[in-house]
Amino acid sequence: MVTTTLPGFSEPVHEAQRTFKGLLDALSHPGQLYSPTVKIIPPEGLTPICASACLTLLDLETIVWLQPTLPNTVKNWLGFHTGCQFSEWPQDATFAIIGDMSSQSSLPDLKDFNQGSAEDPEHSTTMLIQVQDFTSGIAQRLNGPGILESIEIAPNLPKTFWDQWTRNHHTYPQGVDCFLLSHNTVMGLPRTAKVLATCPQITH
Amino acid sequence: MIVSTDNLEPGFNFAYLDEQTKRSIRRSLLKAIAIPGHQIPFGSREMPMSYGWGTGGIQLTASIIGKNDKLKVIDQGADDTTNAVNIRRFFKKVCGVSTTEKTAEATIIQTRHRIPETPLRAGQTMVYQVPIPEPLRWLEPSEVETRKMHALSEYGAMYVRLYEDITQYGYIATAYDYPVMVNDRYMMRPSPIPRFDNPKLHMSEALQIFGAGREKRLYALPPYTSVKSLDFEDYPFTIESWGKACEFCGATNSYLDEVVVDNHGGRLWICSDTDYCSQRQSAQRQNAAAVSVVNTSSVSPEIFKNGGNRS
């Protein structure tokens, strides 16, 4: 496979640390944007920050669900660099990687992924969702832990996502957690993030 | 001297832990942040110090620390106790990071027993060394049962226990590790901090993470998270007060330790947080110098504290 010859991190220890710090900050401050600096050539189908997140979090202990529309390059690259396992069943996934949220036919509902159990809510799936940008979507006002008062966000996500997200929040402490990843920026959306209101659409 | 941080202590990975272990702890940390106050098992590793020396906190610090971090370590409120000095030395050796005693300068603060008096700020991470993570342990020794109680939010027994204190003593006698409710959902042990520090947990700007090495559990409080100390309408939660000021800096709003200062039973009340106390003293010296009334006989708190009884 040609794709597997693409390198991973050039400084694995420090770049994984920097990426993790970005993810940690993002999940601790839902709705805020973080761009850890990492040099990486991602495979076709992953953005640089999403590829960095994968190298930071995945290994042989993790099971990954890939959106079927992602090119094979992603599976080959992840398998080679992380040794992760793959499953076609969203229920099995420790991580799910989404390339295109608008491709509804290839996407299960958030509730079809692992929700964790009442005693082990941490066993739920973590969603790595690649998005175009953080400004052109439907604006939402959030609050919850990590947010002082409230924060308005507008990542490029379809309305169906937010309907599912509201249900996801209601199943707390069970439910999935999301990282939204653009080219090199990440936003965290832990299950505690509550949609207060859908803000009036800004006309561009 | 400038040392390349990549070449420190050959034979060890940066921050001592191998990358596989870090990844596993990091994944658990992210879940802990998403479920504030919920205890998550992690694959605790053998560390080059024994349990009771903060191996849980050390593993969390090792999983988050980067070469540009500035680390502060406190034991009780002091940076100069054996435990704090050893942990700081360990991270200097395995990461080459710089360390500090100043709360305001630190990016990571590892602690047992205290939260600094200087308010924590956004971007800082507090790492707590936790001996026993389970708040319900003394009420229900079975872990199978306590896990069910957390799952069902069945915390009535703890309120009954605290109310028994009130009927027996007239107040809640728990002075350390006073239980809290996190985000109105999980009951959490805040580690053996005095109840004086409990209000600092609430809506803190800093990320707070907790690691228990022997029991292999970690949990977290994201910034701006509601943390309520358990109480009753007729018996609201209160913190300790001394009706005294610190002998060195005059602070009336800090946690005070009673310290033996000589062989004749002389005692003083001084700040437990040595950094806070010395910051206040140096500010006062500067002010005093500015009006040229310098008192040359003032004694540094370290001299007393080293000879003092810090039980």
Ligand SMILES: [Zn+2]
């Ligand atoms: Zn003082």
